[in-house]
Each structure stands twice: as structure tokens, then as C-alpha cells.
Amino acid sequence: MNLLKWYREMLLIRVFEESVGKLFTQGLAPGTSHLSIGQEACAVGAVSVLDSTDQVFSTHRGHGHFLAKGGDPMMLMAEILGRSGGYGNGFGGSQHTSYPPIGFIGTNGITGGNIPVATGAALATKTLGTGRVVICFFGDGASNQGTFHESLNMASLWKLPIIFFVENNRYAQWTSVTRSTSVESIATRGIAYNIPGVTVDGMDVNAVYEVTAEAVKLARSGGGPTLIEAETYRLTGHSKSDVKTTMYRPEEEELVWYQRDPIHLLRDRILENKFADDVKLDGIDNDVRHIIEEATRQALDSPIEDLNLAFTGVYADRGA
Amino acid sequence: MELRYREAINLALREEMAADPRVIVMGEEVASPQGGAFAVTGGLVQEFTTDRVIDTPISENGFVGVAVGAATSGLRPVVEIMFSDFVALAADQLINHAAKFHYMYAGRITVPMVVRAASGGYRGYGATHSQFPAAWFMNVPGLKILAPFSPADARWMLRWAIEDENPVLFLEHKLLYGLTGEVPETAEIPDQISANVLREGTDVTLVGFSYVLGMALDAADQLQQDDISVEVIDIRSIKPLDMETILESVEKTGRIVIVEEGPKTGGVGAEIAAVVAERALPYLDGRVIRVAAADTPIPSSLELERAVLPDVDQIATACVDSLSWE
Numbered sequence: 008m009n010l011l012k013w014y015r016e017m018l019l020i021r022v023f024e025e026s027v028g029k030l031f032t033q034g035l036a037p038g039t040s041h042l043s044i045g046q047e048a049c050a051v052g053a054v055s056v057l058d059s060t061d062q063v064f065s066t067h068r069g070h071g072h073f074l075a076k077g078g079d080p081m082m083l084m085a086e087i088l089g090r091s092g093g094y095g096n097g098f099g100g101s102q103h104t105s106y107p108p109i110g111f112i113g114t115n116g117i118t119g120g121n122i123p124v125a126t127g128a129a130l131a132t133k134t135l136g137t138g139r140v141v142i143c144f145f146g147d148g149a150s151n152q153g154t155f156h157e158s159l160n161m162a163s164l165w166k167l168p169i170i171f172f173v174e175n176n177r178y179a180q181w182t183s184v185t186r187s188t189s190v191e192s193i194a195t196r197g198i199a200y201n202i203p204g205v206t207v208d209g210m211d212v213n214a215v216y217e218v219t220a221e222a223v224k225l226a227r228s229g230g231g232p233t234l235i236e237a238e239t240y241r242l243t244g245h246s247k248s249d250v251k252t253t254m255y256r257p258e259e260e261e262l263v264w265y266q267r268d269p270i271h272l273l274r275d276r277i278l279e280n281k282f283a284d285d286v287k288l289d290g291i292d293n294d295v296r297h298i299i300e301e302a303t304r305q306a307l308d309s310p311i312e313d314l315n316l317a318f319t320g321v322y323a324d325r326g327a
Numbered sequence: 328m329e330l331r332y333r334e335a336i337n338l339a340l341r342e343e344m345a346a347d348p349r350v351i352v353m354g355e356e357v358a359s360p361q362g363g364a365f366a367v368t369g370g371l372v373q374e375f376t377t378d379r380v381i382d383t384p385i386s387e388n389g390f391v392g393v394a395v396g397a398a399t400s401g402l403r404p405v406v407e408i409m410f411s412d413f414v415a416l417a418a419d420q421l422i423n424h425a426a427k428f429h430y431m432y433a434g435r436i437t438v439p440m441v442v443r444a445a446s447g448g449y450r451g452y453g454a455t456h457s458q459f460p461a462a463w464f465m466n467v468p469g470l471k472i473l474a475p476f477s478p479a480d481a482r483w484m485l486r487w488a489i490e491d492e493n494p495v496l497f498l499e500h501k502l503l504y505g506l507t508g509e510v511p512e513t514a515e516i517p518d519q520i521s522a523n524v525l526r527e528g529t530d531v532t533l534v535g536f537s538y539v540l541g542m543a544l545d546a547a548d549q550l551q552q553d554d555i556s557v558e559v560i561d562i563r564s565i566k567p568l569d570m571e572t573i574l575e576s577v578e579k580t581g582r583i584v585i586v587e588e589g590p591k592t593g594g595v596g597a598e599i600a601a602v603v604a605e606r607a608l609p610y611l612d613g614r615v616i617r618v619a620a621a622d623t624p625i626p627s628s629l630e631l632e633r634a635v636l637p638d639v640d641q642i643a644t645a646c647v648d649s650l651s652w653e
Contacts, residue, residue: 009453022485029442050519057620062400062565064396072612076381094433094435095431095432095433095435096433098430098432098433099431099433103431105432105433106435107399107435107436110328112399112400112436113436115424117419117423117424120392120419120420120423120424122392123389123390123391123392123393123395123420124392124393124395124396124397124399126389126392126393127392127393127394127395127396127398127399127400127404128396128397128399129396129490130393130396130397130398130402131396131397131399131400131401131402132400133395134378134379134402135349135402137344137401137459153386153388154388154389154392157384157386157388157389157390157392158389159499160384160386161384161386161389161393162382163391164384165381207603220513253627257523257623262460262528269547280525288429320429320430320433320434321429321468321469322469322471322491323429323437323439323489323493324431324492325433325490325492325518
């Protein structure tokens with residue numbers, strides 16, 4: 008049953024990120040972190056279309072993508088906390104996580120930086136005939152980087168098996184799309200590159216799944232890329248630096264979107280259709296909360312990496 | 328066999344592509360009949376098809392990024408940048424992506440790729456088509472930077488770069504492309520690239536890389552007539568830098584002159600001079616001298632350009648000046 012599976016996965020991301028937010032507030036996490044609370048339907052709906060060998064490229068706001076691709080909450084949490092036992096033993100942190108064995112190539116702190124990189128992975132897929140498909144997530148802000156335009160052009164020219172997935176949460180940090188982006192619909196930018204562009208309700212996990220499934224089918228059959236724009240919203244701030252989001256977002260707008268919390272929408276749909284009752288869903292909630300509490304506890308108990316290792320690993324060994 | 332520098336590079340590409348199906352070549356005009364603006368990749372597309380020899384749009388940051396991604400996912404791309412000045416367009420992908428991935432992803436990702444760039448001036452092409460950008464990238468942990476001088480070196484050093492697991496910036500020189508040299512039938516590819524003593528001497532160590540080494544050798548010939556014996560060292564690998572060979576020579580001669588085609592401030596010579604000061608000061612019998620381009624953009628008129636770039640006379644004078652503390 009997809010809806011229940013999605014409910015669980017979306018909730019896992021939500022509770023994980025609430026825990027991350029709390030650790031930052033408590034001063035237990037270093038640096039910064041960008042939460043995707045409110046955007047879980049994008050990560051879960053899109054990634055659940057993929058096979059385990061397909062690849063996902065992500066952004067600075069990537070915990071959800073990683074967990075949706077099968078990332079382990081404890082190892083991701085330990086990485087965010089800068090601990091040994093995290094995916095990168097504290098070398099990467101929140102914005103630089105990677106685990107190729109599950110097809111998660113990486114979060115990336117350069118806005119739009121991963122768009123050509125993901126395009127290159129799609130080129131490798133095509134050249135090597137591996138049959139893989141690549142999903143590249145990025146935000147509305149990244150669609151104004153040159154890398155977006157250069158990459159869409161090349162992916163279209165070479166008919167690469169890639170889905171460009173824009174999570175349009177309406178704000179590039181604190182700047183509204185209306186002040187930064189020349190088009191009303193980012194999906195229409197596909198026209199310039201002869202790529203199909205579709206807009207989808209990013210708060211509706213089923214709708215995200217369906218448009219992504221179509222795009223993946225096209226990519227796998229050699230039909231080339233699709234640009235998907237999911238309309239979504241951050242239910243929290245850009246990063247830990249903007250607690251008061253109404254400094255740049257109208258309160259009325261926020262209230263409208265808060266009513267569209269993707270997890271609440273999904274829960275309502277499950278209940279309406281009687282796919283499960285409250286008791287069953289509450290059971291999932293408790294289960295997920297327990298997993299994240301345990302992951303957080305273990306991550307906090309993890310040691311800091313041996314400091315001598317900070318000076319190693321700049322270069323890969325020859326002939327590795 | 329006698330080969331031009333560009334033919335030696337072409338041979339290296341051909342050898343690596345034949346040996347490893349993961350090696351691809353990409354860049355502007357690389358699949359054109361001539362094979363790029365400097366006729367280096369000619370014939371490759373006929374042998375290896377457009378699947379592996381890929382003409383790109385004019386999108387340097389984009390296609391260098393594509394190469395980074397391809398390298399993370401099973402290919403070994405060799406990218407051509409038509410003029411090395413344009414590497415600046417791809418700086419983000421080189422500095423923030425290619426060079427950092429292995430370290431910041433804790434070894435989970437490797438980026439085996441080469442960016443070949445036609446570098447250097449003395450051709451009257453002006454400010455945006457004439458730079459030698461080695462020093463820009465010396466400050467980037469995770470990158471390697473090579474600059475071959477002879478055709479033989481160009482061939483095995485490119486093969487070394489393609490076989491390496493890290494991103495390598497491979498700086499070729501436009502005025503070397505047409506020069507010929509003896510290239511052994513079989514290329515010996517060592518594990519590490521050390522500096523190479525091109526000419527032995529006892530009075531001054533003269534260090535450089537790429538095209539200006541020709542001037543350095545001419546200067547050494549001239550000075551020989553005045554009984555000044557100059558040791559000329561080709562550093563070949565700018566990053567990592569083989570300082571041991573240089574320091575060994577300085578211990579012998581007690582003097583050092585560093586010549587490069589890039590601007591003097593913050594140049595490769597500045598780094599070498601600093602390491603000499605840190606590690607070999609007691610051996611010095613004269614001033615450390617850098618010969619480099621002036622701190623200006625490159626002017627277009629051939630005469631103006633020559634005025635700001637190093638020449639044989641400057642190098643010879645620097646060697647004489649390095650003999651004492653005066």
C-alpha cells in the first residue's frame with residue numbers, strides 16, 4: 008500500500024528534521040542546517056519511483072532526499088552533528104553527504120552546483136549503458152544559475168536520462184520568486200531547451216509520484232529529460248538564521264500554506280478512504296518517533312573523528 | 328619516433344581511449360575534422376565515435392561540471408578548454424566540486440578527470456586569450472596541476488593524468504604544439520611526477536615550467552660563454568610540487584632563479600621562493616630572484632606583450648644578479 012509507506016517515509020523525514028532543529032536550538036549541532044519541513048512529499052513522491060541503482064543528486068536542503076533514498080537516520084544524524092560514524096565521519100556535515108551504494112550521490116552547498124554534475128552522471132549512464140535514471144533536485148533559486156540553463160541545454164541535446172526536479176518553495180533564502188525569477192512558472196523554462204516541463208502540486212505525494220513516474224519512463228526509454236516543477240513551501244525558515252519568517256513572508260500567505268501541510272493532507276486522505284484508522288496511523292507515528300529518538304541518542308553518543316585524519320584523504324590513491 | 332607536441336598528446340589520448348572504454352574526450356570542437364582549435368584531437372572521433380568524443384556547446388562551467396558528474400559515476404573524462412583563460416568560467420566546478428568531492432564526501436566519491444587547457448601568450452591574442460593560469464589553482468587542495476614541456480613528457484604525463492584517480496589540470500602551451508621532439512616508442516609511466524633536471528650546472532639553479540624553459544635553456548647557453556654554469560630544472564608538476572629536487576640543486580649551487588609566464592605576485596615562483604626561504608636559507612649565496620610576467624593583463628600588440636612577458640635577456644640578467652647578495 009503506497010499511501011501508508013509514503014506516510015511513514017514522510018513522517019520519518021519530518022520527525023528527523025524536527026530533531027535536527029531541536030539540536031541546533033540546544034547548541035548541540037555545529038554550523039548550519041537547512042530543513043525541508045513542508046517539502047517531504049517532493050522527496051518521497053519522486054524518489055519512490057526510482058530503483059535502488061538509480062541516482063539522486065541533492066542540494067543544501069537534502070536530508071529528506073537522502074532519507075527517501077534509503078539513508079540511515081542515525082548515520083545521517085551523526086554526520087550533521089559532525090561525529091565519527093556519520094556518513095562522512097564529520098568531514099561533510101549536513102550539506103555534503105554522500106552514499107553511492109544506495110544511489111545517493113550527494114547533497115551540495117553550492118546552489119545549482121549539482122545540476123551539471125547530475126547531468127554528467129546521466130551521461131555516464133548513457134555512455135556505459137547501465138540503464139540508470141538520475142533525479143536532480145534543486146530549488147527555485149538554482150533555476151537562476153547559469154548551470155541550470157547550460158545543463159538543460161546539454162541534457163536535451165544528448166537526450167540524457169535525467170529528471171530535473173525543481174522544488175519551488177517560493178523563496179530563494181529570503182527573496183520571493185516574484186522578485187528573482189522572470190517567469191511565473193519555472194516549468195515553462197523547459198520550452199527554451201525543448202524539454203517537457205510540468206507543474207505539480209508539491210504537497211500531494213501521489214501527484215508527485217505520478218508525474219515523476221511518467222518522466223522516469225520517458226528517460227528510461229531514451230526519450231530524454233523532463234523538467235518537473237513542484238509547488239511547495241518551507242513550513243520553517245531557510246536555515247537556523249531566520250527564526251522569524253514573517254520578516255520576508257506575508258503572514259496570510261504562510262497561513263494558507265500551513266493548511267496544506269503534506270503530511271496532514273496525506274493522513275486525511277488515508278482516513279477518508281479508510282486505508283487505515285487513527286489507531287494504525289498513531290502506531291506509525293510512535294514507531295517513527297522511537298526510531299528518530301534512538302538515532303539521535305546514538306548520534307549524540309558517537310565520538311569525534313581522530314583529528315589526525317583531518318590531514319588525510321585530500322587525494323585518492325592512484326590506481327584506487 | 329619524432330613527434331610534435333600536439334601529436335604526442337593525440338597519441339596519449341588514443342592510447343588511453345584504446346586501453347580503457349571509460350575514457351571519453353569532450354570540449355568545444357574536439358570532434359571537428361581538425362580536432363579542436365589547436366588540432367590536438369584530430370582523428371579521435373573516427374576511431375572512437377561521437378559516443379566517446381563529444382563536441383560540447385560553449386558552456387565551460389556546464390560541461391566541466393558534466394565531466395565531474397561523469398567521473399563520479401564510472402567514466403574518466405578528458406575535457407579540452409580551448410583557451411586556458413576560459414578555465415575561469417569553470418572555476419566553481421573545479422574548485423568547489425572536482426577538487427573537494429573526495430575529501431568532503433570522506434572518500435566515498437572519486438573524480439578521475441583531466442582538464443586540458445591551451446595556455447600561454449607571445450602570440451598577440453590579448454588579455455582574454457593569453458594567460459598561463461597555473462597559480463590560480465595552486466591554492467586549491469585536491470587539484471593536481473601539470474605543465475609538460477617536451478613532446479615525450481606531454482605524452483606520458485597526459486597518460487599519467489588520465490590514469491590518476493583525481494582531477495588534474497593539464498596546462499599545454501600553444502607555442503609548443505608545433506615543436507618536435509624525440510618520443511620513445513613505449514611510454515614509461517612512473518607513480519609520481521618528479522622535477523626533471525634538463526641541464527646540469529653548478530652556479531645557479533634556474534627553475535621553470537612549460538614554454539619559458541626554452542628561454543631558460545637559451546639563457547643558460549649564453550651564460551656558459553661567460554663561464555656561468557646554470558642548472559635548468561623543469562618542475563613539470565606544479566601541484567604537487569617536487570621541492571626535493573629543487574632544494575637538492577640549491578644546496579649544490581647556492582642560488583636560485585625562478586621563471587614563469589604568469590604574473591609575479593602570488594605566482595608559482597612565490598611559493599617556490601617561500602619554501603627555499605623556509606628550508607634552504609643557510610645554503611644561499613645570493614638573492615632569490617623571480618622572473619615572471621608583469622602584474623598587468625596581457626596587452627595585444629606583440630611588442631607590448633613582449634614588454635610584459637619574460638624573455639631570454641631578463642632570465643640571463645637574473646641569473647647573473649643571483650650570484651651575489653648585491
